[in-house]
Amino acid sequence: QGQLVASGGGSVQNGGTLRLSCAASGVIESHYCLGWFRQTPGEEREGVAALYILGGITTYTDSVKGRFTISLDNAKNTLYLQMSNLKPEDTAVYYCAAVSVVTSAMCFPGVDASYWGQGTQVNVSS
Numbered sequence: 001q002g003q004l005v006a007s008g009g010g011s012v013q014n015g016g017t018l019r020l021s022c023a024a025s026g027v028i029e030s031h032y033c034l035g036w037f038r039q040t041p042g043e044e045r046e047g048v049a050a051l052y053i054l055g056g057i058t059t060y061t062d063s064v065k066g067r068f069t070i071s072l073d074n075a076k077n078t079l080y081l082q083m084s085n086l087k088p089e090d091t092a093v094y095y096c097a098a099v100s101v102v103t104s105a106m107c108f109p110g111v112d113a114s115y116w117g118q119g120t121q122v123n124v125s126s
Contacts, residue, residue, distance in 0.1 A: 002027035004117030011123040022079040022096030030054040033107030038092035047110025093119035
């Protein structure tokens with residue numbers, strides 16, 4: 001049974017940086033896809049970044065490419081989302097998630113997840 005606990009949200013100004021963390025258990029195995037999602041009020045949840053553990057393959061939604069980096073510290077069983085050059089439109093509740101997949105092609109931002117962490121709020125002011 002997977003468990004995820006997200007942390008690290010906060011408030012920053014336009015252009016600032018934040019790092020989100022997600023302590024994970026039960027999902028740090030080679031065939032798992034780990035990801036970050038975000039959601040704003042009245043909008044559907046959006047996949048932001050994904051990481052396929054076998055090979056460390058990462059993918060991003062276009063709006064965050066070059067600004068966000070997803071990574072995994074295996075020793076700490078912790079998933080990260082390093083966010084740089086933040087913009088007001090990045091304001092959202094961010095969630096970490098995990099799902100078991102067969103191949104890396106099935107690991108992408110927005111993939112249907114089986115396990116979810118609680119959300120952490122990110123606010124970016126202009």
